[in-house]
Amino acid sequence: MNMPSEEMLRVNDITLSYRVGDIDMPVLNGVSFTVEPGELFTLLGPSGCGKTSTLRSVAGLETPTSGEITIGGETVYSSSRKVQLAPNRRRLAMVFQSYAIWPHMTVAENVAFPLRRMRVDPPDRRRRVDEALGMVGLAGEGQRSATLLSGGQQQRVALARALVSNPRMILLDEPLSNLDAKLREQMRGEIRDLQRRSGTTAVFVTHDQAEALAMSDRIAVMDKGNIVEMGNPETLYLRPRKKFTAQFLGQALILPIDGLEQGSGTLQLRTRIGVVEALADTRVKNVAWMAARPEHLTVAVPGAQIPGGIPARVVRAQFTGSTIDLELDAGGVLFAAVARNDRKFAPGDEVTVSFDPSNIILLES
Amino acid sequence: MSVFGAVLLIVVGWLVVLPLGAVLLGAFRPSGLLLDPGLTLDNVRRVYFNSEIWSLAWTTARFALGSTFVGLIVGALFAWMIERTDVPLAGFFRGAFIAQMAVPPFLLAMGWTILLSPRSGLLNAIGAQVFGPGFTPFNIYSITGMIFVEGIALAPSAFLLLGPAFRNLDPNMEEAARMSGAGSLEVFRKVTLPLLAPALLGATIFLTIVSFVVFDVPGILGMPSRIWVLSSRIYSLAHESPNGLPDYGAISAIAMMFILALLIAAYIYQKIIRGSSRYVTVTGKSFRHRRTALGAWRLPVALLGSVYLFVCICLPILMVVLASLQPFMMRPSAAALTNLSLQNYAQIFGDAHIVRAMVNSFVIAGVTSFGVLVIAFACSWAISRSQLPGIVRRILDVFTLIPLAIPGIILGTALIYLYLALGFLGIYGTIWIIVIAHTTNYLSFGVRSINSVLSQMHPELEEAALVAGSDRANAVRAIIVPLAAPALVATWFWVFSHSIRELTQALMLQSVGNATLTTTLFGYWSSGEPNKAAAVGISLFAVVLLAVLAWAAATLRFRK
Numbered sequence: 001m002n003m004p005s006e007e008m009l010r011v012n013d014i015t016l017s018y019r020v021g022d023i024d025m026p027v028l029n030g031v032s033f034t035v036e037p038g039e040l041f042t043l044l045g046p047s048g049c050g051k052t053s054t055l056r057s058v059a060g061l062e063t064p065t066s067g068e069i070t071i072g073g074e075t076v077y078s079s080s081r082k083v084q085l086a087p088n089r090r091r092l093a094m095v096f097q098s099y100a101i102w103p104h105m106t107v108a109e110n111v112a113f114p115l116r117r118m119r120v121d122p123p124d125r126r127r128r129v130d131e132a133l134g135m136v137g138l139a140g141e142g143q144r145s146a147t148l149l150s151g152g153q154q155q156r157v158a159l160a161r162a163l164v165s166n167p168r169m170i171l172l173d174e175p176l177s178n179l180d181a182k183l184r185e186q187m188r189g190e191i192r193d194l195q196r197r198s199g200t201t202a203v204f205v206t207h208d209q210a211e212a213l214a215m216s217d218r219i220a221v222m223d224k225g226n227i228v229e230m231g232n233p234e235t236l237y238l239r240p241r242k243k244f245t246a247q248f249l250g251q252a253l254i255l256p257i258d259g260l261e262q263g264s265g266t267l268q269l270r271t272r273i274g275v276v277e278a279l280a281d282t283r284v285k286n287v288a289w290m291a292a293r294p295e296h297l298t299v300a301v302p303g304a305q306i307p308g309g310i311p312a313r314v315v316r317a318q319f320t321g322s323t324i325d326l327e328l329d330a331g332g333v334l335f336a337a338v339a340r341n342d343r344k345f346a347p348g349d350e351v352t353v354s355f356d357p358s359n360i361i362l363l364e365s
Numbered sequence: 366m367s368v369f370g371a372v373l374l375i376v377v378g379w380l381v382v383l384p385l386g387a388v389l390l391g392a393f394r395p396s397g398l399l400l401d402p403g404l405t406l407d408n409v410r411r412v413y414f415n416s417e418i419w420s421l422a423w424t425t426a427r428f429a430l431g432s433t434f435v436g437l438i439v440g441a442l443f444a445w446m447i448e449r450t451d452v453p454l455a456g457f458f459r460g461a462f463i464a465q466m467a468v469p470p471f472l473l474a475m476g477w478t479i480l481l482s483p484r485s486g487l488l489n490a491i492g493a494q495v496f497g498p499g500f501t502p503f504n505i506y507s508i509t510g511m512i513f514v515e516g517i518a519l520a521p522s523a524f525l526l527l528g529p530a531f532r533n534l535d536p537n538m539e540e541a542a543r544m545s546g547a548g549s550l551e552v553f554r555k556v557t558l559p560l561l562a563p564a565l566l567g568a569t570i571f572l573t574i575v576s577f578v579v580f581d582v583p584g585i586l587g588m589p590s591r592i593w594v595l596s597s598r599i600y601s602l603a604h605e606s607p608n609g610l611p612d613y614g615a616i617s618a619i620a621m622m623f624i625l626a627l628l629i630a631a632y633i634y635q636k637i638i639r640g641s642s643r644y645v646t647v648t649g650k651s652f653r654h655r656r657t658a659l660g661a662w663r664l665p666v667a668l669l670g671s672v673y674l675f676v677c678i679c680l681p682i683l684m685v686v687l688a689s690l691q692p693f694m695m696r697p698s699a700a701a702l703t704n705l706s707l708q709n710y711a712q713i714f715g716d717a718h719i720v721r722a723m724v725n726s727f728v729i730a731g732v733t734s735f736g737v738l739v740i741a742f743a744c745s746w747a748i749s750r751s752q753l754p755g756i757v758r759r760i761l762d763v764f765t766l767i768p769l770a771i772p773g774i775i776l777g778t779a780l781i782y783l784y785l786a787l788g789f790l791g792i793y794g795t796i797w798i799i800v801i802a803h804t805t806n807y808l809s810f811g812v813r814s815i816n817s818v819l820s821q822m823h824p825e826l827e828e829a830a831l832v833a834g835s836d837r838a839n840a841v842r843a844i845i846v847p848l849a850a851p852a853l854v855a856t857w858f859w860v861f862s863h864s865i866r867e868l869t870q871a872l873m874l875q876s877v878g879n880a881t882l883t884t885t886l887f888g889y890w891s892s893g894e895p896n897k898a899a900a901v902g903i904s905l906f907a908v909v910l911l912a913v914l915a916w917a918a919a920t921l922r923f924r925k
């Protein structure tokens with residue numbers, strides 16, 4: 001009765017609401033996506049948009065109101081067929097935001113727990129626990145009490161516990177958000193490597209756009225219980241189609257388009273700060289906004305003129321080492337730009353900004 | 366809805382709703398018994414168109430508020446001294462206050478009658494000897510005497526309720542107020558007091574409820590001079606009515622009003638506790654303890670504390686110990702002291718009836734504490750963690766709170782109605798009816814105390830086990846139970862030590878085969894054998910003291 005299928009996870013039109021007092025608060029309004037085997041798929045969005053709720057629905061810890069979820073072709077939830085498979089029968093692994101390391105067990109006992117539930121015999125179990133601890137860099141630490149570990153180490157134990165059972169899919173809910181900045185960067189790489197090496201499919205939840213961009217094969221951007229846009233990191237960053245995506249992923253100057261003239265393969269966009277030329281993008285219907293990333297703007301040094309450039313005034317200039325971060329004011333519109341570090345800018349300087357037509361992003365209404 | 370939810374609802378409904386219904390509806394039966402025929406307003410009319418009920422309410426209120434006030438003042442002073450000052454021997458004081466929980470209130474009351482009864486009381490006798498025969502200023506058989514003794518009995522609970530609030534008071538807040546130029550008194554009024562307010566208010570309501578329904582002290586000190594409060598009046602209606610038959614109709618009618626008032630109080634208490642516990646969690650943690658330096662007052666304050674403990678707790682107990690070693694009541698004198706013997710103990714331990722009562726008490730306390738633990742854990746988990754429908758969880762939450770507001774004496778009566786009517790169950794008149802009464806009675810405490818542990822436990826700990834392949838039952842067994850174990854042990858000891866010394870319900874439900882140590886004691890006391898009563902009381906005290914010390918040890922381990 002289960003149809004064989006390519007994808008590891010299919011989430012189909014899931015809705016979910018929580019009962020708060022006497023009212024139902026909708027939290028997910030029809031979320032759909034699929035995840036391919038071996039892929040690292042990220043749910044990215046601002047706090048409260050429903051990422052955790054989505055992940056918990058996949059894990060079976062939350063029962064959606066309607067929709068369907070299949071894992072490896074097996075229906076684990078379906079509102080129409082009244083299926084709700086218990087979490088322990090979904091053969092998944094999950095890394096929780098709080099790590100959920102059991103304080104009454106040693107590191108090894110924590111990691112061995114899923115194997116015990118699978119009734120793996122003791123010698124095999126010990127071998128696999130050692131293997132998993134080795135993978136996360138905790139070899140030989142098995143006998144330590146789990147409560148005496150640092151945040152980063154607990155994180156690793158949680159990962160080892162998730163990987164040890166060779167699950168068909170691993171769910172990670174903001175696993176890095178409790179770590180300090182340096183450790184976070186390091187763990188990003190490690191998680192990515194572990195996931196690649198083991199070939200495990202992963203669904204990753206974060207509200208940190210840099211993390212999402214650095215780690216994911218594909219990203220779904222969520223807002224207010226909906227998936228706004230999905231794609232690989234490059235496309236979503238360089239060619240988003242929704243204003244929300246452009247705003248949420250990185251910085252951008254975003255302007256409403258007042259009028260537009262078709263050229264041959266180009267568009268002339270009339271905006272508050274002047275006319276900007278862009279390459280036509282056939283994917284985008286109903287162009288309503290344009291966006292430009294700070295690193296795609298060219299800012300001429302004070303005094304130098306660029307033909308077709310837009311005049312602006314420097315509000316703030318900050319030397320960061322590798323670049324100079326500028327805040328500019330063009331006709332009352334404030335925006336960010338990045339300049340080379342060998343230039344000199346001071347607040348009040350009159351400069352010209354020019355746009356590269358191939359990097360102008362067109363956004364749908 | 367799952368089988369689990371249905372079973373819980375049935376168990377809790379059976380324990381709580383059925384007796385409550387039996388009492389409330391019984392008021393409208395001519396005989397007062399739920400299953401008897403007829404419908405009448407006579408009972409209600411008889412009780413409420415009579416000034417006695419209002420004087421009864423007034424005396425009960427005076428007694429309850431008075432003892433709450435005394436208990437609160439003593440408890441708060443000690444909480445402040447132990448948690449907030451550099452008084453010497455703070456650890457000893459804390460231990461002494463926790464150990465006081467082991468003192469059954471009736472034991473205190475007995476001790477105080479020996480000290481302060483108008484004619485034979487020791488202190489009165491000494492007064493008469495020193496100042497002349499007319500000088501006997503103290504009368505323990507008065508409302509003042511009752512308030513005084515009940516206040517002392519409530520102080521340890523007040524201390525336990527207020528201690529954490531005093532301890533968790535964040536000194537940064539007080540310091541911040543100091544820095545902005547406020548004086549000591551102003552800091553206390555504007556910062557400290559408002560911070561303590563939720564805990565103080567919660568403790569006030571809790572103690573008021575407790576002293577509203579308590580029987581021990583009014584039973585021993587009030588009944589001889591016919592000062593009635595709710596509980597003792599119901600007792601007398603059940604045991605001493607003129608025509609020899611218990612006046613169940615009047616009891617039900619009286620119970621109605623008090624249950625209503627107490628339910629409202631319990632509801633307010635619950636609201637306040639919810640608010641204040643959230644507030645304690647937010648603070649807490651990482652601040653150092655800064656204590657007020659008492660300076661020259663360190664020794665006087667410690668001395669004052671010790672004097673209180675000696676005079677108010679040790680002295681009465683000592684009197685009871687002394688009485689238990691004497692063949693009959695004697696003034697302490699050299700002669701009296703040479704007459705001490707263990708004869709009373711030998712007698713009671715040699716008496717098959719008393720040994721039977723002892724076994725009964727242990728079985729009742731053992732089964733009750735275990736039963737409460739299992740039911741309370743299941744309810745608590747169902748309320749906070751399960752996926753049962755919200756309405757079921759709310760019903761469980763409310764039902765398990767209700768027993769707090771049902772006076773033990775009324776619950777006792779209710780169970781008589783119920784199991785007389787359900788005679789075929791064969792529960793009436795056995796120790797099992799007392800087990801049921803105690804289980805219902807301590808369910809509120811069990812659920813609240815386990816709730817507070819579960820609420821500190823991150824739900825993800827359990828969910829991690831689910832995702833790792835455990836079903837619900839296994840996750841609870843492998844994760845929740847071991848993590849909550851110290852608190853569960855502490856709850857078990859608390860219920861055990863309260864059940865084994867419980868007098869009120871055991872007395873109401875007493876019949877031939879189910880005597881307990883406490884009812885035996887009360888029997889000796891009221892039939893004029895105080896020395897034997899004292900021996901039973903001291904034996905019981907020893908057992909409870911052991912249980913309470915174990916409880917304290919378990920709680921301390923749990924804190925760490």
Ligand SMILES: Nc1ncnc2c1ncn2[C@@H]1O[C@H](COP(=O)(O)OP(=O)(O)OP(=O)(O)O)[C@@H](O)[C@H]1O
Pocket residue numbers: 018019020025027045046047048049050051052053054207
């Ligand atoms: N148990 C619950 N009861 C009621 N409302 C809830 C519950 N859990 C989550 N919510 C609400 O549902 C919405 C989505 O929550 P969710 O946890 O999925 O967000 P999130 O995207 O994971 O956010 P964050 O980044 O803060 O973790 C939020 O508005 C939240 O307040």
Ligand SMILES: [Mg+2]
Pocket residue numbers: 051052053174
């Ligand atoms: Mg979340």
